[in-house]
Amino acid sequence: MRPVPRRRLLAGLLLTPVLSGCFASGGETAGEGSADGSRLRVALAFPPAENLSPYGADATLLSRLGVTESLTALDANGSAAPALAESWTREDDRTWLFTLREATFQDGTDVTPAAVTAALTHATEAKPAPAALAGVTLKAAEADGHQVRVTTEDADPALPLRLSSPGLAILSPKAYGSGGKGGRPDPVGTATGPFELTKLSGTTAATLDRYDDYWGGRAQAPGIDARFISDGTARTNALRTGQADIAEAVPVSQAAALDENTRHETATTRTTSLLLNTEKGPFKDPALRAAAREAVDTSVFAKDVYEGYADPGAGVFGPAVTWAADKRVKPAGRAGAAEPAGTSLTVATYNNRPELPEVAQVLGQQLEKAGFRVKLEVREYARLESDALAGKFDAVVAARNTLLDTGDPVSVLASDYTCDGGYNLARLCDRAVDRAVTEAEGLSDSAKRQRAVMDAEAAILGTDAVVPLVHQQIITGVGTSVRGVVFDPYERTLIGTGTRR
Template sequence: MRFPRRSHPPRGSRPPRLLASLLLTPFLAGCFASSAGGDGAAGEGAGDGSRLRVALAFPPTGHLSPHGADATLLSRLGVTEGLTALDGNGAAAPALAASWRRADDRTWLFTLSEAVFQDGTDVTPAAVAASLTHAAEARPAPAALSGITLTAKAEGADGVRVTTGEPDPVLPLRLSSPSLAVLAPKAFAKTGAVDPVGTATGPFRITRLTGATAARLDRFDDYRGGRAQASGIDVRFIADGAARANSLRTGQVDIAEAIPVAQAASLDAGTRRETATTRTTSLLLNTRSAAFRDPALRAAARAAVDTSALADGVHEGHADPGAGIYGPAVTWAAGKRVPPTGRTWSAAPGRTSLTLATYDNRPELPEIAQVLKQQLEKAGFTVKLEVREYSRLESDALAGKFDAFVGARNSLLDTGDPVSLLASDFTCGGGYNLALLCDKAVDRAVAKARAVAGTGERQDAVMAAEAAVLGTDAVVPLVHQRVITGVGAHVGGVLLDPYERTLVGTGTRR
């Protein structure tokens, strides 16, 4: 099905874009509709509007490259967009691509909407193809492309041909990933670097980044979806959850993400928004470390964990006990779940010592880690706990420097496709494989699920792959989270969704 192309101001009518003023010195140092619609988008009569003040939990970790952990930050702030987005049912919806069709089992053709980059250049098939090519060649690979070989080429005046090495029946869904945002050629001018400053397509553009503490965004008036109601966004990165809650309570910010459970009661009921999410907190066991190379010791660690103590205790009922990699927000998972396969009998820990690491950007995680430490020590392990801010922990975690890791992961964040999480987190070639798991049975099960096209059949294959992963005891699902967002009583149009891809859009205002 083709969609009508959006009207756009004449090319010559655009004001000059900021150039040198957008170059950042600190930058070098240091299921739901996209914001294009579905959020009460403002029309041209929105006026100048007020600036929004937003407190985020996670500062940039990768120089704001969308190919890494910062992709969601850019998406949530309305900076970047992809060819597709996710609609209310978690299906692929038009974004920079107005429509698409499958040409053969490995090839898709996307027809572009009429749009402009924040540097004033047109969104062309060549620019889109080049942006996707850079993402495909990035190392480590974006999680959405874990195990996927992708090539993109311009096709005529408004088309992009995307080809995959193997058949990929959910490619339009995959291309909705924040890590596959489309950027202007200028973003890739520096070898090995990706600069989204003034090169994205969203309703807001970054104009200043102050290290890991703050950022300024201004409205992008040429946004294809209409002018945003807010004139800009002032962002503060506040790792401490109590400080985020206090900043909302005292009126210093309008929106504060990830309010800790312990701080929720301190906010007026009208300023709390609780959202069921597809985020699962898990214990990941390093399968190559001395402590957990033996699957029997991993089984012993899994047997030591009491998840109900975490959901009812640490989360005070604002979470559900871990049932699997996919929780209650993935509505079809519970009815299709099968028992873990290939699980080993547990062994006595003996004198096994281990280092358990987590981060404090999500305040519940250190508390969970402390409870796990007690549970594991009761079972016979000797546990050292290490807590850092996430940006100072990620590289060591990916390098396997810890024996165990407690992390919160949105199971459908990267693509909206449940297979992608399994591929990126639990296969031999996975780009976010914190457990360093490399198991042939798991890889086969994930590959099988990836090849299935039918929705119901794909879900069945996903749950069989989940059973294979859980059978290794490389991951112990702990709790399925509900996220509390603080929203000022005067603020409207905030975008909250289970995938946590959106927060601010064209209709967000105060």
């Protein structure tokens, strides 16, 4: 058992917000039983940013609550598994044929090739495009035999993985109407999952009822009353005081406030890293990047900042990517470290994830001990992202779920570390890295693709553009009467058909 730091325990007990009435249900009274279970009261960390549009950051809120589904899903090994598509075949380099299962949308209409084709077409036309479609052009068309044919402009061996993205959820034609709310599709009563979204109350709450005709079987809970509580202390105390049944993303600082039998840790595919601006400023010099990398002691972050709820950074991909460790390649060609000699730099991070400011503070101390002069910049993520992507900081501390958007590790390397990458916080443009990622992109054999991924990771680490700090565990608070919560390393699912109390 982990020791309980006194400062953490006191914080959990003394900062208890007033939460009375927080989980009053919009339908059945919270806690009221039904013939086969009670409604679930769930405290979520991130409020909707886009009216629960399935195309942006809100997509995972919908999938975690069991509302939306895509053609495919990810299995425990990170491979594509059946979801709304029960099977698929590759017809040629650019064409795949997906056979749909018999299912209905929550508005009572059938999941048909025409409906799926329309949903995928809407996704391709969305502005901005869903993250899973960054740099990808695809077309969907109806085919005989309850099938949908998907064709990509370029060969895409990982298309079944890509189509597992929560951002490519399939909604009924009704969802798109005249463009949906604010030009976005409306997921209220139009998805296919075991729970139907019936009401969204701004950014504070959502009400969901069981969808009894779900193709995968009737859910055991009659519904969900979700509350969006961004403050980690408040989320934790909602569970601790019995006002919530499930609290996601319990901050490390609050873990000690929970009884051990209500605290569940899951290794995730989320890695917290230091990303160095290779385009301009001090870290344009590979020797200073090497000095920064040598200054970092990753064990401190895992042991002290995350209090054991993380693993020391080993690479872009951590222990939750189960095949990575055995295939990891040692980086080669790294520059020798230069003397920092008082070099000034700005390190930025965001406070939406409560551990990150502390990570940045400890990191700043390590860098200053090595001879750098460090200024920290901490903002909300929404106010930081554009400046970080524009390279306005010398370094950024960021947490990234490497398999959240597409399920394909090659895609995250292409997005984050290549010259044309859309989320390249390190501003890295290295020919050897681009070649390695391109080689991995063209492979369809799983074993060969995985080996190529690790070769590409080694090429990236060899530039010292990124210093992996920790591979995070997510702490979920679950009441003792609750069963069947899904502890998903990909952070896509939380509530399933077997979740109940």
